[in-house]
Amino acid sequence: MTRTLIAAASLALVAFAAVAASAPATPVDGVLATPAGATLYTFDKDTAGSGKSACNGQCATNWPPLAAQASDGGAGDWSIVTRDDGSKQWAYKGQPLYTYARDTKPGDTSGDGKGNVWHLAKG
DSSP states (O other), X not given: OHHHHHHHHHHHHHHHHHHHHHOSXXXXXXXXXXXXXXXXXXXXXXXXXXXXXXXXXXXXXHSOBOEEOTTXXXXXXXXXXXXXXXXXXXXXXXXXXXXXXXXXXXXXXXXXTGGGTEEEOBO
């Protein structure tokens, strides 16, 4: 019985570590941010779970996607979407994530509410 509990606890820790290691962002005061402190945003024109981003071209210049490497894989609430240009982008709970080009320092949130379609990514 004790060995079974230890094995189950070990397995749970390994699974948690795998999810934590693959997460490209962490919550800071309830808002997702990159390891460098850049605030992350969601876009109302994206459809959660569609595996696509609706922000391309000039939109992606102003709202850079949170880039994923071809070797990255999602886990838990984190997934990867393929952009129109074939590049990969991180998504949280199915929502593609973006930074904002006019946020100049860690913790800036100047993109929140832009055009009534950009919002802080809550984590």
